[in-house]
Amino acid sequence: MEFKENEPIYLQIAAHVCDQILLGKWAAEDKIPSVRDLAVSFQVNPNTVMRTYEQLQNQEVIYNKRGIGFFVTPDAVRKVKAQRKERFLQQDLPEFFHNLFLLEIDLEEIQQRYEAFKTENYESEIEQKP
Amino acid sequence: MIQINNLSFGYSRKSLLFRNLNLRLQEGHIYGLLGKNGAGKSTLLKNMAGLVFPLEGSCQVNGFDASKRYPAMLQDLYFIPEEIYMPALTARQFVANTAPFYPFFDEDVFYSYLSEFDVPQHAVFNKLSFGQQKKAIIAFGLATNASVLIMDEPTNGLDIPSKVQFRRIIASALTENRCIIISTHQVRDLDSLIDTLVVVHDREIVLNESLDAISERLTFTTIPESESSNALYTEDALRGKQAILPNLLGNYSKVDMELLFNAITSGNTSVTEILQRPQYEKSL
Numbered sequence: 463m464e465f466k467e468n469e470p471i472y473l474q475i476a477a478h479v480c481d482q483i484l485l486g487k488w489a490a491e492d493k494i495p496s497v498r499d500l501a502v503s504f505q506v507n508p509n510t511v512m513r514t515y516e517q518l519q520n521q522e523v524i525y526n527k528r529g530i531g532f533f534v535t536p537d538a539v540r541k542v543k544a545q546r547k548e549r550f551l552q553q554d555l556p557e558f559f560h561n562l563f564l565l566e567i568d569l570e571e572i573q574q575r576y577e578a579f580k581t582e583n584y585e586s587e588i589e590q591k592p
Numbered sequence: 593m594i595q596i597n598n599l600s601f602g603y604s605r606k607s608l609l610f611r612n613l614n615l616r617l618q619e620g621h622i623y624g625l626l627g628k629n630g631a632g633k634s635t636l637l638k639n640m641a642g643l644v645f646p647l648e649g650s651c652q653v654n655g656f657d658a659s660k661r662y663p664a665m666l667q668d669l670y671f672i673p674e675e676i677y678m679p680a681l682t683a684r685q686f687v688a689n690t691a692p693f694y695p696f697f698d699e700d701v702f703y704s705y706l707s708e709f710d711v712p713q714h715a716v717f718n719k720l721s722f723g724q725q726k727k728a729i730i731a732f733g734l735a736t737n738a739s740v741l742i743m744d745e746p747t748n749g750l751d752i753p754s755k756v757q758f759r760r761i762i763a764s765a766l767t768e769n770r771c772i773i774i775s776t777h778q779v780r781d782l783d784s785l786i787d788t789l790v791v792v793h794d795r796e797i798v799l800n801e802s803l804d805a806i807s808e809r810l811t812f813t814t815i816p817e818s819e820s821s822n823a824l825y826t827e828d829a830l831r832g833k834q835a836i837l838p839n840l841l842g843n844y845s846k847v848d849m850e851l852l853f854n855a856i857t858s859g860n861t862s863v864t865e866i867l868q869r870p871q872y873e874k875s876l
Contacts, residue, residue, distance in 0.1 A: 501766075507785050509621070
């Protein structure tokens with residue numbers, strides 16, 4: 463994995479772990495790779511991964527079974543989504559609004575484009591949603 | 593783990609390489625030791641390994657005076673010099689000869705490191721290429737399970753895939769009770785492994801700071817040529833200038849170890865002053 467220069471590596475690894483959880487590759491109550499294994503596969507200092515896991519533990523995305531390893535919490539998907547939504551609303555949305563305002567783009571146009579985008583990209587998933 | 597107190601050293605008393613040097617290295621860390629050619633990196637490492645003795649002051653390893661070379665200290669320390677001279681032995685013969693000095697040596701781990709490094713097990717060591725020899729001795733050093741591991745320019749002579757393997761193996765080798773010290777000029781080889789930077793310059797340790805602490809206090813960025821900013825240090829780059837600025841907003845930027853090293857060894861004191869300033873003054 464190539465790391466970006468503008469974000470601490472431990473946060474980039476946290477994002478990777480959260481991605482695995484959202485994608486369902488690591489399900490609730492699954493054991494996730496040990497600090498050492500993840501450090502080896504990313505070629506980083508194990509202290510960096512430890513910091514990632516400490517943060518994810520504080521966010522209740524993973525938990526530690528002493529002597530056994532780290533596991534995905536039952537509530538992990540919801541926690542990750544809530545955090546990402548919060549970050550999106552705080553950081554990305556103001557920038558998006560800023561552009562809408564500057565370029566005088568109508569919210570109706572955005573609505574239409576969003577619907578088209580959904581059918582184009584997520585058709586199968588939308589049908590599955592209850 | 594390693595405690596150096598008021599150490600002075602020189603190969604002759606008339607020209608000292610270190611004067612009143614103090615340094616403390618702790619377990620659970622990978623230290624990157626940087627210094628210009630001739631600054632004394634290798635000599636400092638040799639003091640730790642008990643290969644040369646301080647003229648004044650002391651160097652203690654796990655509580656033992658390194659210069660006393662007690663077996664109890666030496667069995668728990670492995671030093672890999674930059675230049676290595678391997679005997680005409682196979683891996684198995686080398687183990688039979690050398691491993692008894694290291695009570696925590698793990699033979700299976702040694703062979704698994706060798707195969708990870710693509711070093712043939714049955715070859716005679718001194719017939720291998722320099723890079724292969726180096727990998728063999730790194731594999732052996734790690735397999736001793738010594739708590740102090742000292743490596744002088746370990747990535748010199750390693751080919752591209754070997755550097756990746758080296759990073760993986762070092763990542764797996766760091767434990768809470770191990771201290772790994774790596775001197776290097778190839779900082780990019782070890783970028784995300786080193787957690788603490790130690791710089792030796794002008795007979796002193798001018799920096800011993802974790803990368804986290806450095807990026808909290810300094811910003812590494814590129815600024816336009818024309819900008820007259822509060823940069824502490826700049827270097828001309830292709831577009832604009834590479835710069836080190838005080839990190840006033842608390843934003844993260846990756847520590848550019850080469851730029852930082854150049855700033856410190858160019859005699860620029862503003863960078864080290866900010867790093868040495870007590871934490872509570874940071875916002876001033």
